[in-house]
Amino acid sequence: MSANEREQSTRAVIPQRFGPYGGRYVPETLIAALDELTAAWEEARDDPAFDARQDALRRDFIGRPTPLYLAERLSERVGSQVYLKREDLAHTGAHKINNALGQTLLAQRMGKPRIIAETGAGQHGVATATACALLGLECVVYMGTEDIRRQAPNVERMRLLGAEVAPVEAGARTLKEAVSAAIRDWVANVETTHYVIGSAVGPAPYPALVRDLQRVIGEEARAQALAAAGALPRRVIACVGGGSNAIGIFAPFVEDAEVALVGVEAGGDGIESGRHGASLGAGQTGVLHGSLSSVLADEDGQILEAHSVSAGLDYPGSGPEHAHLRDTGRARYFSVTDEQALQALRELARLEGIIPALESSHAIAWLLENPLEGDGFDVLCLSGRGDKDLAEYVRRVGESR
Amino acid sequence: MSAQADGAGRIATAFAAAKAEGRAALMPYMMAGYPDRDSGLAVARAYVDAGADLIELGIPFSDPLADGPTIHAADTQALAAGATLRTALETCEAIAERIPVVLMVYVNMVLAHGGAEQFARLARAAGAAGAIVPDLPLGEDESVREAFDAAGLAMVPLLAPTTSAPRRAEICKVARGFVYLVSTVGTTGERAEVPAALAALAATAKADAGETPVAVGFGIGTAAQAAEVGKIADGVIIGSRLVRAAGEGATPAESADAVAEFLAEARVSLAG
Ligand SMILES: Cc1ncc(COP(=O)(O)O)c(C=O)c1O
Numbered sequence: 001m002s003a004n005e006r007e008q009s010t011r012a013v014i015p016q017r018f019g020p021y022g023g024r025y026v027p028e029t030l031i032a033a034l035d036e037l038t039a040a041w042e043e044a045r046d047d048p049a050f051d052a053r054q055d056a057l058r059r060d061f062i063g064r065p066t067p068l069y070l071a072e073r074l075s076e077r078v079g080s081q082v083y084l085k086r087e088d089l090a091h092t093g094a095h096k097i098n099n100a101l102g103q104t105l106l107a108q109r110m111g112k113p114r115i116i117a118e119t120g121a122g123q124h125g126v127a128t129a130t131a132c133a134l135l136g137l138e139c140v141v142y143m144g145t146e147d148i149r150r151q152a153p154n155v156e157r158m159r160l161l162g163a164e165v166a167p168v169e170a171g172a173r174t175l176k177e178a179v180s181a182a183i184r185d186w187v188a189n190v191e192t193t194h195y196v197i198g199s200a201v202g203p204a205p206y207p208a209l210v211r212d213l214q215r216v217i218g219e220e221a222r223a224q225a226l227a228a229a230g231a232l233p234r235r236v237i238a239c240v241g242g243g244s245n246a247i248g249i250f251a252p253f254v255e256d257a258e259v260a261l262v263g264v265e266a267g268g269d270g271i272e273s274g275r276h277g278a279s280l281g282a283g284q285t286g287v288l289h290g291s292l293s294s295v296l297a298d299e300d301g302q303i304l305e306a307h308s309v310s311a312g313l314d315y316p317g318s319g320p321e322h323a324h325l326r327d328t329g330r331a332r333y334f335s336v337t338d339e340q341a342l343q344a345l346r347e348l349a350r351l352e353g354i355i356p357a358l359e360s361s362h363a364i365a366w367l368l369e370n371p372l373e374g375d376g377f378d379v380l381c382l383s384g385r386g387d388k389d390l391a392e393y394v395r396r397v398g399e400s401r
Numbered sequence: 402m403s404a405q406a407d408g409a410g411r412i413a414t415a416f417a418a419a420k421a422e423g424r425a426a427l428m429p430y431m432m433a434g435y436p437d438r439d440s441g442l443a444v445a446r447a448y449v450d451a452g453a454d455l456i457e458l459g460i461p462f463s464d465p466l467a468d469g470p471t472i473h474a475a476d477t478q479a480l481a482a483g484a485t486l487r488t489a490l491e492t493c494e495a496i497a498e499r500i501p502v503v504l505m506v507y508v509n510m511v512l513a514h515g516g517a518e519q520f521a522r523l524a525r526a527a528g529a530a531g532a533i534v535p536d537l538p539l540g541e542d543e544s545v546r547e548a549f550d551a552a553g554l555a556m557v558p559l560l561a562p563t564t565s566a567p568r569r570a571e572i573c574k575v576a577r578g579f580v581y582l583v584s585t586v587g588t589t590g591e592r593a594e595v596p597a598a599l600a601a602l603a604a605t606a607k608a609d610a611g612e613t614p615v616a617v618g619f620g621i622g623t624a625a626q627a628a629e630v631g632k633i634a635d636g637v638i639i640g641s642r643l644v645r646a647a648g649e650g651a652t653p654a655e656s657a658d659a660v661a662e663f664l665a666e667a668r669v670s671l672a673g
Contacts, residue, residue, distance in 0.1 A: 023541050026538065027536060028539075028560065028563075029563050029583060031539075031561075032563040033563070170473065187467070187586070187588050188586060188587035188588060190586060191586065286512060287512065292512075300485050301486075302462065
């Protein structure tokens with residue numbers, strides 16, 4: 001298939017379901033807005049003017065394409081070739097800006113003057129605040145107070161960008177509650193407000209919309225790999241919180257049966273400890289935040305708290321498309337512990353002069369333990385940079401050694 | 402008699418009885434196990450004694466997306482106090498012989514355990530007449546409704562001010578028991594005023610619902626508001642205001658007294 005045909009085939013319909021997963025499990029009040037959003041996205045993605053505007057901003061504002069970087073010292077350490085897809089070099093420091101920019105452009109087109117978002121690590125909040133500043137939109141970001149503590153620099157960045165950071169005190173005061181608070185705000189203000197969800201989760205059309213907007217990671221990486229190495233990678237590896245960077249880099253490779261897709265979840269204190277965020281590896285089928293997927297829940301269906309050193313992976317669910325890719329065997333999902341992720345952060349800093357986000361460090365940690373056998377190379381999505389995590393790193397490890 | 406008539410039939414009888422008295426049905430909401438198990442039971446009995454026509458019994462859930470701060474906090478506290486699905490079913494059982502009970506339950510709890518069929522069996526065994534699943538809108542609800550129908554548990558759908566006209570007609574068509582009209586664009590919680598657009602909204606809902614009663618909920622927090630809504634709907638649902646009252650009691654008896662006082666007032670003003 002040519003790139004053009006591949007593009008066309010993904011554009012045929014906006015799926016509501018991925019196998020049995022997905023759907024729209026939300027209060028009736030939101031259905032009209034989800035219909036409106038679906039129609040707006042169907043229209044916008046076929047509008048050359050929208051594409052042109054988005055492409056120009058991706059290039060000049062985000063700094064795309066991000067490099068595909070052959071990490072030589074890391075490759076030597078692992079024993080096989082590794083290319084890093086440098087989303088850490090995207091403006092604001094993570095892949096989250098791809099989605100935030102696309103959705104705020106869409107909101108502007110829909111005539112919604114007010115934007116709300118949730119954030120865990122603060123990366124999506126910063127990305128959304130940034131896009132809102134660029135487009136002159138009002139912006140409110142919901143954030144759990146535990147995450148406000150863990151990711152303080154990002155809170156200041158959002159405020160500087162003109163966004164209001166709304167603290168959320170419920171539950172464990174992390175990402176799950178921030179998403180819930182944002183959804184409640186949306187239910188109350190749906191006529192004037194667009195909710196920029198930060199990952200490939202939520203009611204349809206969000207999982208497909210976010211994937212479409214993050215797909216640029218995989219499109220670029222695939223073309224860059226072919227140009228640099230003359231071949232496709234043997235494996236594509238990404239961390240999975242809600243699953244947006246992973247689905248973005250996986251999507252263009254799904255039809256390439258010879259390319260293995262590997263998602264790495266938060267193992268927290270270890271799966272056995274029960275304190276983790278591995279909803280695909282150790283969850284059950286259930287509904288969280290509007291879609292049916294794989295979630296952490298008890299036998300009554302109460303959603304459990306996730307646990308991860310990394311705020312962006314500290315979430316008891318993941319996107320419905322990942323649950324489907326898991327069931328069909330097309331992608332495989334593993335987990336690494338907090339400890340392994342912290343070590344991997346340090347290792348990459350020393351080997352490559354790149355301080356990765358704690359989220360991305362999970363993917364690095366898995367790679368360090370699972371070198372590629374035989375010929376070929378890996379592509380790993382370095383979803384973000386680690387500046388935001390330094391305080392947490394020092395708190396956990398003791399000092400920056 | 403089809404199995405489906407069981408729960409729906411009981412609900413219909415309750416609405417008809419209120420109508421015969423020339424008033425809308427009084428439908429208080431409560432959270433099972435809130436503020437604790439015994440207080441929840443005392444509140445349920447107080448609702449029956451104070452003249453409720455039908456009780457909406459909330460099953461505490463970790464992530465209640467349709468609920469505002471008052472009920473969300475009650476969910477959290479009930480769960481912290483040890484409430485489970487069992488607690489809610491026991492509360493239902495304690496009053497179900499005296500009054501029709503409609504469960505308010507989030508979909509993940511319906512799908513857990515053995516799925517919708519098993520949930521419907523458990524609910525029916527506890528005497529529930531119906532269930533409202535606030536995060537299961539038209540389009541996602543078919544298999545669950547089939548399971549509820551088979552067990553005779555009436556699946557009560559919600560209408561919102563944002564619901565389109567064709568969709569509203571569809572929803573009314575599949576309604577069992579009654580149609581739950583959400584009064585405003587928002588989550589549950591007390592509001593200063595009844596929305597100006599509500600009368601027109603209720604009229605269109607009633608036109609589509611035909612014989613099926615239409616009850617209005619969300620935002621009704623005073624006896625005067627209840628009376629106002631009672632003029633345009635077949636039933637009046639009072640939630641957050643009563644949950645707040647239940648939470649203010651330090652003992653089961655105090656919680657029961659607090660809700661009884663408010664309900665008695667609402668009952669008088671509905672009849673007025
Ligand atoms: C740098 C980075 N990577 C990954 C994630 C996880 O999200 P997702 O699984 O949607 O990519 C986050 C979330 O905040 C993040 O900031």
